[in-house]
Amino acid sequence: xxxxxxxxxxxxxxxxxxxxxxxxxxxxxxxxxxxxxxxxxxxxxxxxxxxxxxxxxxxxxxxxxxxxxxxxxxxxxxxxxxxxxxxxxxxxxxxxxxxxxxxxxxxxxxxxxxxxxxxxxxxxxxxxxxxxxxxxxxxxxxxxxxxxxxxxxxxxxxxxxxxxxxxxxxxxxxxxxxxxxxxxxxxxxxxxxxxxxxxxxxxxxxxxxxxxxxxxxxxxxxxxxxxxxxxxxxxxxxxxxxxxxxxxxxxxxxxxxxxxxxxxxxxxxxxxxxxxxxxxxxxxxxxxxxxxxxxxxxxxxxxxxxxxxxxxxxxxxxxxxxxxxxxxxxxxxxxxxxxxxxxxxxxxxxxxxxxxxxxxxxxxxxxxxxxxxxxxxxxxxxxxxxxxxxxxxxxxxxxx
Amino acid sequence: xxxxxxxxxxxxxxxxxxxxxxxxxxxxxxxxxxxxxxxxxxxxxxxxxxxxxxxxxxxxxxxxxxx
Numbered sequence: 001x002x003x004x005x006x007x008x009x010x011x012x013x014x015x016x017x018x019x020x021x022x023x024x025x026x027x028x029x030x031x032x033x034x035x036x037x038x039x040x041x042x043x044x045x046x047x048x049x050x051x052x053x054x055x056x057x058x059x060x061x062x063x064x065x066x067x068x069x070x071x072x073x074x075x076x077x078x079x080x081x082x083x084x085x086x087x088x089x090x091x092x093x094x095x096x097x098x099x100x101x102x103x104x105x106x107x108x109x110x111x112x113x114x115x116x117x118x119x120x121x122x123x124x125x126x127x128x129x130x131x132x133x134x135x136x137x138x139x140x141x142x143x144x145x146x147x148x149x150x151x152x153x154x155x156x157x158x159x160x161x162x163x164x165x166x167x168x169x170x171x172x173x174x175x176x177x178x179x180x181x182x183x184x185x186x187x188x189x190x191x192x193x194x195x196x197x198x199x200x201x202x203x204x205x206x207x208x209x210x211x212x213x214x215x216x217x218x219x220x221x222x223x224x225x226x227x228x229x230x231x232x233x234x235x236x237x238x239x240x241x242x243x244x245x246x247x248x249x250x251x252x253x254x255x256x257x258x259x260x261x262x263x264x265x266x267x268x269x270x271x272x273x274x275x276x277x278x279x280x281x282x283x284x285x286x287x288x289x290x291x292x293x294x295x296x297x298x299x300x301x302x303x304x305x306x307x308x309x310x311x312x313x314x315x316x317x318x319x320x321x322x323x324x325x326x327x328x329x330x331x332x333x334x335x336x337x338x339x340x341x342x343x344x345x346x347x348x349x350x351x352x353x354x355x356x357x358x359x360x361x362x363x364x365x366x367x368x369x370x371x372x373x374x375x376x377x378x379x380x381x382x383x384x385x386x387x388x389x390x391x392x393x394x395x396x397x398x399x400x
Numbered sequence: 401x402x403x404x405x406x407x408x409x410x411x412x413x414x415x416x417x418x419x420x421x422x423x424x425x426x427x428x429x430x431x432x433x434x435x436x437x438x439x440x441x442x443x444x445x446x447x448x449x450x451x452x453x454x455x456x457x458x459x460x461x462x463x464x465x466x467x
Contacts, residue, residue, distance in 0.1 A: 102423065103421050103422075103423065130407060130408045131407045131408070131415070131417065131423055132408070132415075135423075155438070156407070156437075156438055157405055157438040157439075157440065158405045158407050158417045158438070159405070159417060159419070159421050160407065160417060160421055163421075204437070205408065205437055206408075254410075280410070280411065280413060280425055281410035281411035281413065282411050283410075
């Protein structure tokens with residue numbers, strides 16, 4: 001089915017939409033269920049998020065958790081399919097959101113943030129104006145109080161981007177340019193700095209990606225957006241301290257990002273890949289996964305974990321789910337289905353090259369066509385593959 | 401006339417935005433080679449070319465048809 005759609009060139013995301021609707025229903029059920037459980041038990045539940053239910057935010061934060069969440073930097077890599085959205089809750093309770101998923105993820109991102117007790121977004125970052133990063137941002141802007149907004153100063157002609165700008169304008173907000181050298185002071189316990197973009201213009205929008213490094217105590221996170229090798233090289237050239245415990249891999253693990261030099265400079269213990277299950281683009285690339293595997297970097301991926309949360313206490317970083325695989329994107333399997341169908345075609349064409357021919361018991365020729373005019377008077381017409389035909393003379397009329 | 405906007409390129413596809421903001425994958429080979437991110441692509445029926453193709457095929461049919 002997928003192969004067919006791709007051959008026709010178009011593949012709508014309706015299935016994804018339906019999946020989201022289903023997951024929304026599940027989410028409502030889950031929340032009501034957990035409320036019933038909480039009410040019934042009269043105690044707060046602190047159950048880990050189930051791996052088998054991606055896209056289901058944990059039940060409403062409990063009062064008691066707020067104090068324990070203090071002095072923690074909590075990073076949520078929200079499962080928005082083949083897109084990015086990262087919620088950061090700082091040790092002093094400030095909120096930062098990097099990207100907001102696809103257009104169709106807007107409502108989901110809003111509900112996830114609400115489930116985490118978010119009322120105000122102190123800093124909103126649109127890493128770059130591609131739909132899989134800013135798609136849901138208009139919904140987020142309309143739904144929350146927004147402090148500062150950072151985006152690279154580059155235009156996109158899409159309605160998606162227009163809607164984000166319109167949302168910002170309608171709330172009388174202003175945008176600050178995201179670029180290397182910007183620091184964001186929202187919490188004295190952490191340091192937030194932008195390491196890219198380093199140039200004024202690029203050919204590819206991905207390289208405009210705001211790259212953000214957050215340090216808390218001895219731990220550091222580096223969020224790459226969709227920055228590609230060109231931007232990675234610039235960051236290396238600038239001599240920035242790139243070291244991080246957790247690297248949000250650039251561009252969903254595509255081969256255009258995560259150069260060996262950059263990976264060596266960041267030297268992460270953990271890599272997080274925000275990527276859609278069975279996406280059409282082959283993300284993450286085998287080359288990227290091989291690099292991570294060879295460096296023994298532990299990988300967490302949203303296509304396997306669902307929403308991933310990483311928590312830092314300033315000394316160590318812990319995750320809510322099991323490490324993922326080093327498997328590359330679905331393209332390898334769809335490639336194999338293409339190649340297997342190709343080989344099937346080859347097989348059937350090999351069979352059909354064994355052409356069926358026709359002959360009469362007493363005639364001397366074989367014919368390609370049963371309707372050949374020279375056979376019109378024959379009562380008995382035999383047929384079979386050419387190799388089994390007892391006649392060796394090709395008919396002058398129908399065999400070319 | 402259908403107008404779509406190229407949001408980005410991913411693998412073999414251009415991810416294009418339809419007027420209602422639905423995103424669809426369009427094979428890159430269907431697009432002009434100079435097409436880039438942000439370009440508005442008009443999809444139209446080429447009535448002239450359709451007409452001349454039809455005439456050409458009908459002439460061929462006349463040449464080979466028996467009845």
